[in-house]
Amino acid sequence: MPVRTTSTSATLADVFGYAEFRPHQAEIIDAIIAGHDAFVLMPTGGGKSLCFQIPALHRAGTAIVVSPLISLMKDQVDALCANGVAAAVLNSSQAAEQSSEVLSRLRAGELDLLYVSPERLVTDGFLQQLTRIELALFAIDEAHCVSQWGHDFRPEYVQLGCLRTRFPHVPVVALTATADEQTRTDVLRQLNLPEARTFVTGFDRPNIRYAAAYKIKPAAQLLDFLKQHDGESGIVYALSRRRVEEVAEKLRDVGVRAGAYHAGMNAVARARVQEAFMGDRLDVVVATVAFGMGIDKPDVRFVVHYDMPKSIEGYYQETGRAGRDGLPAEALMLWSMQDVMTSKGFIDAVANEEQRRIETHKLNSMIAFAEALSCRRRALLGYFGEELTEDCGNCDVCSDPPETYDATIDAQKALSAVYRLSERFGMGYVVDVLRGSEGQRILENGHDALSVYGIGGEYSKDEWTSIFRQLIHRGYLRVDVAEYSTLKLNATAAAVLRGEEDVRLARPPAPRPTAEKPPKSAKRARSLALETDEQAELFERLRELRRELAEERSVPAYVVFADAALADMARRQPTTPEEFLLVSGVGKAKLEQYGEVFLRAIAGS
């Protein structure tokens, strides 16, 4: 294909249908076109792909893109072809004739981009072939896979280090969304890119609203949440296979189009669920963390954690799958003391002491995030070393700050109950004693004679539990998991007990009546910034049309158009091809393929 000589912003508009570059995209693209190596760290959904796709069109020769997952490559190539770009994929699952056709197009210089699996790329034969053709660049997507520090180490990535030396004049660009500093340094070392221009954009995903709630009735809490997201795409993560099955079943029972996904299912069944999700034939996938790396669906509107993740890294990565298209999305985490205990149990079973220490630290940070009494986004970004100058206004704590109160007396009651019970009982028992329960064990143990017996009758069990949780996270108490989860006093408790230190805690949450359900079109209008019911209705019809077209062509729905593009159509309601081109996400190829049928659908309203 001829090299594009127009400006890169013209390419952005003509080919991809976007009006403006996102932060850093233009700089990165210019650096690569100028022939520099680059290291790009951008959060998920930040728009990494364009950073090498546009240079691929502006430099002579073919761009070779390495990506770890076949499904990801296929989806990206489908999307590029739909935009009229000459792209193809080469992988081990292809029939011989299919790959020989791709290879002959490669030799003929017909391809702008070739996606290839790492193991295929580093075979001697293939590298030999590459020396005989003109290369625009190498792009290494998910580059953290090269590092053993990261969470997705793939041995076949290690040999990619040879590219820099074997092809000294071809720029190499490595891209990742991985946060961890150690991994970043290691990636550059492993790939031999000491001279790479490094581009780091922040980790903030401003369109994702973060919320966490303590589990009271998790199934009911989940259903309540899903009612606000009727018909939208979402993922619900749960920790065990059994739980995944149960939750998926429950959702189907109430009419949600939900599927289950976990590593215990066979590959065919898993692929079926994934494809149905990509094609919008399933709205919700309930999954273990096995579901994720291959999911490049831009219009995932929510991610729910049904159990607390073990680390903030995991939480960030999983919630990051929401809202890649930049439209509003929600992340809800449900968590409980039981989840904390389960994770602590796993950590205690780890033999290596250093690793136990690291994992304990990660878990504690996760708990602190769950318990946050100030802006949750600040807590999240703070973990990655990024400072927000002000509260975000788009998290549950910002929009509904918890009320705090002087809890010194409550704390004294709680701590002295633990003390009087000789630090030998768990939270449930201590709460029962405080509330003056006449349970058999308490009477048998003679604990009704203690001075603390019945001094906490003014609070419910849940309210006391909340107070104890907060005292644990403030470090006054700890849970001894090795000893039947009994509560122990820490040294800091002494000052509170002696009346030398005041304690402020968040008011224990009172069960809150659920808000009245707004009509469906109004909800959708809110999340996509549609202004009228008429627009919302048109959006629904366009979505249906997209689903049909995607099914006909066997491509994921977003390859036809992303939600953002449909929403823009519903707002602008174009009547001519020229107006249709102004829609965000419509380039020349999309106009040609879909303009007529969408214009007709819009006119029919």
Ligand code: ADP
């Ligand atoms: P990443 O690989 O960083 O997770 P992608 O490259 O898949 O993200 O981009 C996420 C979404 O944002 C895609 O739907 C993409 O088309 C869209 N996008 C990228 N750049 C722009 C832009 N400049 N304007 C509008 N949308 C964009």
Ligand code: ZN
């Ligand atoms: Zn906030």
